[in-house]
Every structure is written in C-alpha cells, then in structure tokens.
Amino acid sequence: KAVVVDVSDAEEFAAAHIAGSKNIPLAELEAKLAASVKNKNLPLILVCRSGARSLGAAATAAKLGYAQPHSLAGGIAGWREAALPLESAAA
Secondary structure, three states: OOEEEEOOOHHHHHHOEOOOOEEOOHHHHHHHHHHHOOOOOOEEEEEOOOOHHHHHHHHHHHHOOOOEEEEOOOHHHHHHHOOOOOEOOOO
16 A cells, blocks of 8 residues: 655646545645655655656655655656546536
C-alpha cells in the first residue's frame, strides 16, 4: 500500500489528478502532511503537474521523517502520456 499526495495547487488538482490521491499544495505540505498521512513508514508518492515540485516535496517529506518518499517522474503530464487514468472534479 502507498499513499499518493498531489502537491499541485487546488485548481490543477481539480482539473486532473490520480484517483485516490490527496491534495496538499506544496506551500502547505510541511504544515499539513503529518495530519494527513500519519503512517510515516508507508511508501509516499508525491506528484505534481510535471514532476518538478514533487522533487522538492519528496525532500521535505524525508526531512519530516517519512521513510519512503518518492517523486513521480513526469508528474501528471507523464501519467497522461502513458494513457493512465485521471480523475477531475467534474467526474
């Protein structure tokens, strides 16, 4: 089991996100991650639109004590290019 956290802003998350992911915008990650993801030993997959913000988010998660933080290479754009399913707020 893994937890997927999307660090995109709320508008980007509403437009397209991975099913089951939690939205914690990057600016709020340090303050809100511990309350949202209590088990620091689970794999933590961080994602954003392109993969750039999620790299920094993975470093922040590691600093906060998460054992397995990973950034999704290519982000939502890469996920879409691989024809993997996305959800939107309208769905």
